[in-house]
Amino acid sequence: MANPSVVDTRGSDFARLARRISDAGLLDRRPVYYAVRLSIVVVAYLGCWALFAWVGDSWWQLLVAVALAVVFAQIGFVSHDLGHRQVFRTRRPSDVTGLLLGNLGIGLGWGWWTSKHNRHHANPNHEDHDPDVSPAVIVWSTDQVARSSGLPRFLARHQAFWFFPLLTLEAWHLHVASFKALLAPATKRPWMELVLLTGHVVLYFGAVFTVLPFGKALVFLIVHQGLFGLYLGSTFAPNHKGMPVLTKNDKLDFLRKQVLTSRNVRGGLFTDVALGQLNYQIEHHLFPNMPAPNLRKAQPIVERYCAEVGVSYLQTGLFDSYGQALRHLHEVGAALRR
Template sequence: MTSPGPTPSASTPAVDTGRSPGTGAEPPIPEDRPAQQRHVNGYVALVHAVDEHGLLRRRHGYYGIRAAATIAAFVAVMASVVLIGDSWWQLVPAAVLGVVSTQFGFLGHDLAHRQVFNSARANVWSARVVAGLFTGLSYTWWMGKHNAHHRSPNQEERDPDIGPGVLAFTPAAAAPRTGLAAWLTRRQGWAFFPLLTLEGVALHVVSVQTLLRDRTRTHRWLELTFIAIRLGGYAALLLSLLPVGKAAAAAGLHLAVFGVLLGGSFAPNHKGMPIVPATMEVDFLHRQVVMSRNISGGRLVEFMMGGLNRQIEHHLFPSMPRPNLARAAPLVRAYCAEHGIPYTETSLIRSYGIVVRYLNAVGLAERDPFQCPLVRRYRA
């Protein structure tokens, strides 16, 4: 659904805002790294410039309207399910529910990053309710994973989003595979989009598994109750109105649309960008900008991606409210141009092409297919 600074506990929301030095926003800089120190100082100056424009202030009205509209859409979908009854037309509200669930996912993401309320507690509990009751996911599981990603985007052994799994996101993950696994990995770029249709199921499964297995997670039974109400309630509603076959088709379509939209919103932001070796030290500004990619495309893309198309600004200022990210982009772009920092932005279609080519290149065991330009400057 991340941030510099110390790892928060499972019960803590997202990340530091990076508003001032000493808050955990910037990593420690060795004395022999004056270039990195300059970039840390530059980041602090950039934060001050953003703050002067009021871009770190909360946007309560924006989020109030968005939350109300999303909840109203959810209620309307559920009402339409009841009104339609036993019919294959149930596939229409099922697909719409996939879109609405994705919007709840984005809203939960913003709450977890403390973008909505001034109170950390209000953000945490609202994120927990939205994630569990409206999306069917675990807040605490997602936050642990997402924070680790924000601290070290695209860094081997640190970013869970490029860790070993069905897809190999790094040559090191692809190299040991043999037999059928190796054959599939060599073609994994073409399997990426079909696999996204299963992402919704995978997210629900891992949420429940994590909460059941890890007894140290706070409020795990409450989150399990929320998830049971959301998923069990929807299944019970469908089965009370439809034969098993139609109910399964509706639920499957909902999960497929949810998986494609949510997974398709996160993938273009980092996949195919430079991979950072596990032992390499990079200053915070470069770490967040160079490893991230913005997606152009206007309001439709911004809506469908939940503001994550402004990934560079989001990584630099995790607690910045979503509608302010576009206003921050010119400031960040100008700073990067002035200081020679690569700032990447492309269209959604081109970004997906990059992802497919990158995954296929990794699957063919090409070493460092997108080598990080910072390796030579900041190799540990």
């Protein structure tokens, strides 16, 4: 392992950090870990649907909806790792498993989401290139506020208060966007993705409306999809929201572009599981193909190195991260309130 007290002057700042991470063996695959994790989420998924069938026509199904929302999100986290090639060494098993879990399992387009997420990683928090800070509903910078109109401009005045309620619609947005993306000329395997997404819709709505009467079925859908979207959004919000938003005038090297726009969330095992280990967002952005269980081990190495080269490294608690994000959103809309 490289000695952190010795300054390595070879290559870029990131190249020197990458050598330390590689020497520590943290880029090595973790097949046993992912075999166990995949088994757990698949068993939990099938178990929740078995419980749904067993409970039948009852308002207790709302508790099943809560459990399913958690399981859907956990499958989303595993799909995220598959998209970064953390699980398998080659593309084909990653794509096959991602299509089955994403499209068929939870109704999110594997190809579209992976492409969008890779664009986010290439230019995090860049208002021109990161699709996650496009001003579709929420606006993320004062420049976006100045250019906004319609619903985004209306919401921007008090968007910090709207943020979490809007997340209850996020799952529906992702489902619709997954289907719309199939019309894009650059989409790979559109027919396969369409068949799997349609299969999810038919099985999901068929099961809900077969087991439950219409009224209970609607409530089940609202609770399940609302909590699924809220959970997903709440795990991604602490990572970048409230961090600097970059423009074409910002010229940063890879290390600084990834570190300065990302925020880590402190916590133990519960936080790691609840956030899909994306609470180590800085390490994940620097090394997106690093297996998730290695991110915790990489964290102190990255933090020490950033201190050595004078790069600001932000790590905070979960609730403080939400506070920082909401304060940023509120400040962005200040001009409209005046």
